[in-house]
Amino acid sequence: MAQVPSRTTRVWTIPNLLSMARLAGVPLFLWLVLGPEADAWALALLMLSGITDYLDGYLARKLDQRSTLGEILDPVADRLYILAVVVGLALRDIIPWWFAVILPARDALLWCLVPFLRRKGYSSLPVHFLGKAATFNLLYAFPLILLGDGEGIVADLARTFGWAFAIWGIGLYWWAGLLYAWQVYRLHGDADRQGPRVE
Structure with missing residues (x-):
């Protein structure tokens, strides 16, 4: 074991x-x-x-x-x-406001799920690989986007690669969020059948 x-x-x-x-x-x-x-x-x-x-x-x-x-x-x-x-x-x-709203909106969704976890006796969900991959992409995207706020070939390349990382990061961030929501739904059903437990 x-x-x-x-x-x-x-x-x-x-x-x-x-x-x-x-x-x-x-x-x-x-x-x-x-x-x-x-x-x-x-x-x-x-x-x-x-x-x-x-x-x-x-x-x-x-x-x-x-x-x-x-x-x-x-x-x-x-x-x-x-x-x-x-x-x-x-x-x-440097970035549009929709970008600034869509990421915190995912975290707000997950915060809304916390009471359901607590009510069933769970302390937290395990970190999913997709969540780590999303964070990795976003933490690479932001410096590149900031570097891309300028003129010249370096800024152009940084902006292009930065937005590529950002788009992948947003997609993975929300995908991971939906998987977490699905886990909460499944745990909620399992807890109804088996009783609460604390991880």
Whole structure:
């Protein structure tokens, strides 16, 4: 039988510190984009966020520092970065407002499903591969779209590849959201038949 990865209640782990640093970068990114419009620094911050997003998961596994807090911080940091970026870029007229609305709308749908999970005794749903793939695409798309807000061949290429990643990311993001909704529906039916359990 496969061994279940251990989780700890520790707060001050290396992966958690990386996630906290990513969270602290959210308001900094918004200030850089909307205040001085320091796009080079905002771009560097986005790239650093993508690196730390990979590192916190890798180090949690490598150092056996998986934690309950980390399972919350990592997706929250991802969602807040996505929200901050789409709002910041929309306010700068770099992306259209429909783009800025369609991503948070998916998260709002999933938040509406949380009470159904809680009522049946479930704490959360496992992270799906599609959700990770969507986040990966979006975290690549945003720096490229920001870099594409300029003139020249580099900006043109960045804009083209950025929107390619963005379109794939939006599609996968909503596909994953619908799969999560389907899981909640199935769990709701299973719980009615078997009784509640906490994961």
